[in-house]
Amino acid sequence: MNQIKSKLFSGLMLLNFMVVAVSCQRGPQDPGTEFMPDMYRSPSYETYAPNALFADSSSARLPVAGTIPRDYTFFHYPPSNDGYAAAGNDLKNPFEANATNTAEGKRLYTNFCMHCHGETGGGDGSLIATGKFPPPPAYATGVSSRGGNMRDLTDGKIFHTITYGVNLMGAHASQLNHEERWKIVMYVHQLGKAGGAINTAASDSTGAPKDSTVALK
Numbered sequence: 001m002n003q004i005k006s007k008l009f010s011g012l013m014l015l016n017f018m019v020v021a022v023s024c025q026r027g028p029q030d031p032g033t034e035f036m037p038d039m040y041r042s043p044s045y046e047t048y049a050p051n052a053l054f055a056d057s058s059s060a061r062l063p064v065a066g067t068i069p070r071d072y073t074f075f076h077y078p079p080s081n082d083g084y085a086a087a088g089n090d091l092k093n094p095f096e097a098n099a100t101n102t103a104e105g106k107r108l109y110t111n112f113c114m115h116c117h118g119e120t121g122g123g124d125g126s127l128i129a130t131g132k133f134p135p136p137p138a139y140a141t142g143v144s145s146r147g148g149n150m151r152d153l154t155d156g157k158i159f160h161t162i163t164y165g166v167n168l169m170g171a172h173a174s175q176l177n178h179e180e181r182w183k184i185v186m187y188v189h190q191l192g193k194a195g196g197a198i199n200t201a202a203s204d205s206t207g208a209p210k211d212s213t214v215a216l217k
């Protein structure tokens, strides 16, 4: 009886060994034999995997032409001098010029504009300091290439400029949404008024005015 048991046992051990040996032969990505796989594995494509379904063989698809992102705000002024002048006449900053909004404008300005326009808007950012690019006109003392003094630029003109860019300055509409652009407009006005020297006594540590009712325009 014992002999039969031990033979049965070694037989099972051998079978076990064979199963283990066989199941180790496939690659680590191979699920092996599955009992009723049904929907275990999703048939979706990896983002950058090749794809035979499309002519350009790319799995990463572009949005359908004409797609509008959620919360997108249209800007109906064309990227031309006429559009610039019309936006300059029509538009007023829809956001309240309070300390919170201006502080956010300063934060965005620091990230997106300062390397060219400089910390105080003097046209002396780190990129300009390399000497490879001509300086943009200073917000407080410069003259716009489209006429008039920089400090007199209206809300709409600045918004149009941030949206489309001008000459050496690129468009920023893809990096900054509508609200962010308006908040930067607020801070540009503040720099224009400060004459290149923000009065730190009248500002908190972020450079925003302490008095939240202060009019920036």
Ligand code: HEC
Pocket (backbone or CB within 6 Å): 109, 112, 113, 114, 115, 116, 117, 134, 135, 136, 137, 143, 144, 145, 146, 153, 157, 158, 161, 162, 166, 167, 168, 169, 170, 172, 184, 185, 188
């Ligand atoms: C790559 C450098 C660069 C960056 C980044 C940049 N600018 Fe400019 N900006 C310029 C230059 C150069 C000009 C002058 C262009 C001209 O009139 O020929 C200019 C002009 C302007 C003007 C004057 C437009 C007018 O009507 O004359 C404003 C306002 C302005 N920039 C705001 C901004 C703001 C706000 C940002 C950040 C969102 C920004 N710029 C980012 C280089 C830059």
